[in-house]
Amino acid sequence: MRGQGRSSLMCMMRGAMITGLFAAGVSVALAQMSVEMVPPLTGTDEPMESGPSDPIPRWTVDDIRQMRAYPEQPPVIPHSIEGYQLSVNTNRCLSCHKREFTQGSGAPMISVTHYMTREGQMLADVSPRRYFCTACHVPQADTPALIGNTFTDMSELGVGQAGDE
Numbered sequence: 001m002r003g004q005g006r007s008s009l010m011c012m013m014r015g016a017m018i019t020g021l022f023a024a025g026v027s028v029a030l031a032q033m034s035v036e037m038v039p040p041l042t043g044t045d046e047p048m049e050s051g052p053s054d055p056i057p058r059w060t061v062d063d064i065r066q067m068r069a070y071p072e073q074p075p076v077i078p079h080s081i082e083g084y085q086l087s088v089n090t091n092r093c094l095s096c097h098k099r100e101f102t103q104g105s106g107a108p109m110i111s112v113t114h115y116m117t118r119e120g121q122m123l124a125d126v127s128p129r130r131y132f133c134t135a136c137h138v139p140q141a142d143t144p145a146l147i148g149n150t151f152t153d154m155s156e157l158g159v160g161q162a163g164d165e
């Protein structure tokens with residue numbers, strides 16, 4: 001009886017060792033894979049070391065409104081916003097994009113959602129939650145993509161469009 005118990009214990013230990021070795025092998029393989037998958041966003045320096053930074057890219061300021069990737073996307077800003085003050089007291093963006101000023105500025109009006117509270121209540125002025133424009137709207141720069149992207153527009157997936165026929 002005692003001998004039998006010992007041999008089954010040995011057997012269990014051997015099994016545990018094999019499982020452990022296998023798990024270690026898998027995690028090493030995964031670590032190697034993630035090194036390849038993670039793009040080098042932090043540069044080649046040692047972590048926490050500071051190296052020279054790339055120059056700030058030039059913004060795209062061609063005034064051409066960009067297509068949205070999906071209907072609810074905040075449109076990107078196609079013009080320069082350099083020096084435009086956006087603080088509690090002053091909002092330079094609204095001086096062109098607010099309903100009252102669009103006729104003079106030729107800017108597209110902030111859409112109706114910008115006048116709604118979280119509960120859908122309409123306000124006379126821009127809603128506080130839409131006041132800081134650059135929390136959602138950003139300018140663009142023509143820079144190489146950091147990682148590959150296989151995004152496909154929904155309309156290119158063979159889905160029939162309203163009004164196609």
Ligand code: HEC
Binds near residue numbers: 063066084092
């Ligand atoms: C001097 C007037 C003016 C100011 C100030 C201004 N804009 Fe504009 N904006 C325009 C005009 C005009 C357009 C139309 C495209 C163009 O001519 O660049 C536009 C386009 C846009 C668009 C694109 C809309 C779309 O449907 O594609 C966004 C987003 C935008 N502006 C955001 C901002 C933000 C955010 C600020 C403040 C940081 C700002 N704008 C300040 C005049 C202005």
Ligand code: HEC
Binds near residue numbers: 071072073074126132
């Ligand atoms: C919380 C995010 C958010 C903030 C803050 C915000 N927007 Fe938007 N904006 C959006 C989204 C999302 C859309 C597109 C869908 C929609 O109209 O709600 C949009 C649409 C727009 C459009 C296009 C309107 C049209 O009908 O084509 C303009 C112009 C614009 N925003 C300007 C501004 C300006 C100027 C401010 C600051 C006063 C601002 N937005 C603040 C999210 C935001």
